[in-house]
Amino acid sequence: MRDLIDASLKNWRLPIPAELKQDFLLFQYRQNANFMVLITIIGHFAFYSYAIADYLLVPEIFDGSIILRTLFIGILLPANIYLIRKSRNITLLELVFSASLMGATVLWLGVLLPRTQSDIVHTYVYASIIFVVVLNMVVRSNYWLAVFISLLHTVVTFHFVYLLDHAEWEAIFVYSIVYLPVLYFSLFISWHNTRSSRKLFLLSRVEELDKEELEEANRKLIELSHTDVLTGLPNRALFGDRLQQAIIKARRNRSLLGLLFIDLDHFKPVNDTYGHAVGDELLQQVASRMVSCVRESDTVARIGGDEFEVLLPRVEAPRDAALVASKIRDVLAQPFELDGITVKVSASIGIAIFPQHGADSVELSRNADMALYRAKELGRDRAVIAA
Secondary structure, eight states, rough: OHHHHHHHHHHHSSSOOOOGGGHHHHHHHHHHHHHHHHHHHHHHHHHHHHHHHHHHHOGGGHHHHHHHHHHHHHHHHHHHHHHHHHOOOHHHHHHHHHHHHHHHHHHIIIIGGGGGGOHHHHHGGGGGHHHHHHHHHOOOOOHHHHHHHHHHHHHHHHHHHHHHHHTTTHHHHHHHHHHHHOOOOHHHHHHHHHHHHHHHHHHEEEEEHHHHHHHHHOOOOOOHHBTTTTTTTTTTHHOOOHHHHHHHHHHHHHHHEEEEEEEEETTHHHHHHHOOOHHHHHHHHHHHHHTTTSSSTTTEEETTTEEEEEEEESSSSSSHHHHHHHHHHHHHHHHHEEEEEEOOOEEEEEEEEEEETTTSSSHHHHHHHHHHHHHHHTTSSSSEEEO
């Protein structure tokens, strides 16, 4: 996706990537909706204010001008604002806005001005040029839509100029000299607006992608800093934090907490005999088996080497922790199949219970560690509860 966006940024002729089409249309709506409402309101009332010019220059059409302009605004202004607020289709909104401008042109040049024979009309009609500029200030979603509407508006305008000037081609030629540069300039406005809108959208997507990649990188760093890379279990730092939180909660609830220190028996000979790859696979299978012996609320962590710890944040009695330790010993006593090699190990386990064997994490860990060494001294492959 980033490559497609980068390519579109470098070449404005390339289309927006298909996956971003709907997002782009929504972006354009959000970018332009308030502007279109403002332009619609200003444009309608500016058109209404032109009745003053009718009164000053061609007073014979003033009455009809007031009536038609009032009807025009009373019907189209509320309808346009409603559509802008309710519709999310920016192309439709631009077509509606263009139709309103076309209606204003027809109303002025086709209905009002033909009712007078004043020579002033030949100069007064030049004011219609402003409609083209306003039109292309608003059209931003599709440049070729702007070109089509502008050319259509040009044909309509020149048709009425032809009628008002009674087929005097010299007048139309002079009008063209003024009109066409304005048309080209207004089309440039549309091209610039369309390109700018497209570029802003693509840059916003690049910024979002950068933000997502940074957040993902930070998440992975945090995960790596709290996770044992080999087994995927929590590491010493994360386990210590969970132990602290569990002790606080147990103290508040006046409940018991179990802490197990586990050391694999005869792991070093496996490493020395079969190599570190087999040893690593053994540790991964050991971790998986241990996780299967505890609840979701419990935590199994690898502290280092072949040392593991298990946190049981809520136990009813010391025998519950001893039961978990017994399950772990039994499951680890089963043979391990490691790349065609059958390996057997056992586990020595030290158990400490909060608050009986420690009022804080340091004292509790020390007593669990002492119980572990006691299990080793007694011949390994056993679980011992701290004294």
